[in-house]
Amino acid sequence: MTDKHPHTPATSPVLQVAGLNVAFRRGDAWTSVVNGLDFSVSRGETLAIVGESGSGKSVSAMSVMRLLPPKASRIEGSIRLNGQDLLSLPEHDMAAIRGNQIAMIFQEPMSSLNPVMRIGDQISESLRLHRKLDHGQARAETLRLMDRVHIPASAQRFSDFPHQFSGGMRQRVMIAMALACNPSVLIADEPTTALDVTIQAQILALIKELQTQEQMAVVFITHDMGVVAEVADRTLVMYRGDMVETGSTADIFARPQAAYTKALLSAVPELGSMNAYPLPQPFPIYNVETGASDPLPTVRDSVQHDAPTLLEVTGLSARFDIRSPLLRRVTGRVHAVENVSFKLKRGETLAIVGESGCGKSTTGRLITGLLTASQGRIVLEGKDVGAIAPQERARKIQMVFQDPYSSLNPRQSVGEALSEPLLVHGLATTRDCDQMAAELLTTVGLPADAAYRLPHEFSGGQRQRICIARSLALKPGTIVADEAVSALDVSVKVQIVNLLLELQQQMGLGFVFISHDMAVVERVSHRVAVMYMGEIVEIGPRSEVFSNPRHPYTRRLLEAVPVPDPARRKQRQLSVRELKTPFKPRDYTPPVRTYHQATEGHFYMEAGAEWN
Structure with a gap:
């Protein structure tokens, strides 16, 4: 299977990960959570890393950012950003890269934002730290970023606190913070999982719009295959720390090879699939080892004609x-x-x-x-x-x-x-x-x-x-x-x-x-x-x-x-x-x-x- 998508930019990779192994210390023993992971992503390209909780996808992203606790974790392999080996850098040099050349959007914006710090000041912080802007310049650039991520009335909302924003607006603030220094790579770790479908659609469209403008490489971590079909050029499937399949998103959806990938795709609820069924229906359960589905139970109408209210x-x-x-x-x-x-x-x-x-x-x-x-x-x-x-x-x-x-x-x-x-x-x-x-x-x-x-x-x-x-x-x-x-x-x-x-x-x-x-x-x-x-x-x-x-x-x-169909991507x-x-x-x-x-x-x- 080829992992070259027809729309993938033909440029050298911005981020290259080879032979990544991650383990955590438990007492005197080490427990492996990521095993020999390889992937790369180029400018203007979106790579989706998918899998269930515990598959190692978020740990891999944290390893790239070097955010795992050094005393309780062990990272082996090669992580290169524009040819520079990140694992060999001193922490001071890595801190200069984090949020500057490579940025990350986390799943829960409320836990990522400082609740007692004004929104505008939180966005300005990285501008003053990495781009050395003075107070006035940082404020002006912050307002421009807030407008860019479509936060209405940015001047009035500059001094608001995180609790005064909706979930969708808080996620836009996180995107503005991540884009403040024009990073080469953006890692989005489950950025839409807790959002409503309309707000999710806005955030996905916003990330895509900003990626097109800046030609960023995007690593999109999710378990939602509908989102993968919507945004990703290539897809990497993880299961229990192992990469089980990788390829173009179109190929993965049309011709999945691994049993786990088939099970993952089969579990995606698709709008319109119930048109022929007047009653609620259970989902088919697929065995992740064999890819075969269990027979569905017979469904009877649980609402009787004379059912009491x-x-x-x-x-x-x-x-x-x-x-x-x-x-x-x-x-x-x-x-x-x-x-x-x-x-x-x-x-x-x-x-x-x-x-x-x-x-x-x-x-x-x-x-x-x-x-x-x-x-x-x-x-x-x-x-x-x-x-x-x-x-x-x-x-x-x-x-x-x-x-x-x-x-x-x-x-x-x-x-x-x-x-x-x-x-x-x-x-x-x-x-x-x-x-x-x-x-x-x-x-x-x-x-x-x-x-x-x-x-x-x-x-x-x-x-x-x-x-x-x-x-x-x-x-x-x-x-x-x-x-x-x-x-x-x-x-x-x-x-x-x-x-x-x-x-x-x-x-x-x-x-x-x-x-x-x-x-x-x-x-x-x-x-x-x-x-x-x-x-x-x-x-x-x-x-x-x-x-x-x-x-x-x-x-x-x-x-x-x-x-959940790349061919119908709209x-x-x-x-x-x-x-x-x-x-x-x-x-x-x-x-x-x-x-x-x-x-x-x-x-x-x-x-x-x-x-x-």
Whole structure:
């Protein structure tokens, strides 16, 4: 297989990595995590390094930057930047290269930015350090960089702090910092994993636009094969520290050779693949050793004709007061959720989709009782939640959060975490808890002896299974899954989605599935509600909403989903439209909305002039 892409610039490589071996010290022994890795990337070229968590892709990037702790890591091989061996350089010389000739964008911008330092000063820092600009020159260049990455009103936002930016805007700040010194190589380590599809599309288009202007070499690290198909000239596949396949992106997708590559591609949910299926369908599971798929289970309709209504939400709104710092007077309100209404039947999955800040997670917290609604009515299994005790509410509805590690007590064993709700609600004695915890673990596909281990001893996917097991402990009828698979690798995501579908078939669970991954939503949902600025702008059967979207925002969401096929790679029009602010004056009165019916059960909000 050739690894020469027809569009690859015919220039000598800017970055060359040969025979890279990386090991970490564990006690007195060394554990190898990268084995004999070879790759190169030229000016104007994008190389994607793909694989699951633990495959060694991020460690390889950190090795190139020499950011691994020297006492706990060992790097062997050759890393050359423009012919210069980086591994032989003293740390002082390497510090002059880092952020100057080679730059890196990290996955989580909030943890990479200084929370108490103004955005403009953080971008200016490298300009003063590497380019020796004075204060005035650095400010002017920073404003130019902020404009270049399409941050609106850069002069006004120069003095803002990171928490005042949205996730997409913070990632643009990271890109501006990385490009400040015109690097020869840009390493982007999972820069869009936690972003909504529309913001992801903007960031990918922005990186591509800036790469074209500067002819940078880009190393793009990801586990999202849809993103790879969108941006990469060549692709390198890693598995457990080894390079299993490399070649042009078109060849990798059209003619994968390694079984693991085939399994990775097969696990990519593709928008439109559910057109022929009226019911949710599990993903096929491919064996990474053989590339063969396991047979899919038979799917029956989990929503019976006379299925009872588990959850009914009417006119739900949540507004949070903004007070003046001195007299604590209410000066305005955040209209997080506005007049939301929907129903959920037993065995049904209602997906709530939209960009960050649209109110979908707040809606989930309102119906589970983690937040208090400003107005509206929530009826849970026929009872108004205002008339039932919090403990009874918890036994009827539970929540699974996005980050399983922060959802579990790191000092509490898994068995203790599963037993705690049973003991608090008086549903089991201490003597019975071990057996019940073992049954819960078995239900989610984990061994019973996992109860004696701590959360850090599990992978991300296993921790999410533990959180699902805990949510099942009180035998609720409804589960709110808030971005429960968003941070997982594609193959692990498939396993968790299949688990949820299997549990729904067995127990008749109702799911409120909150997500920004439209391809996964299409796979799991019966109905879909699209939220924008706290309001549902479109709701209806999944097949109708996806095949016949009626609101402009729904169409925008669907158009932003990456297509996992390099042959269908499309040029995206970069849109800088961000969510409007939910901050409203104290006396603001929401407008009365008009909804139209497209088909049976399919309703959409009349689009105003802002969508023209």
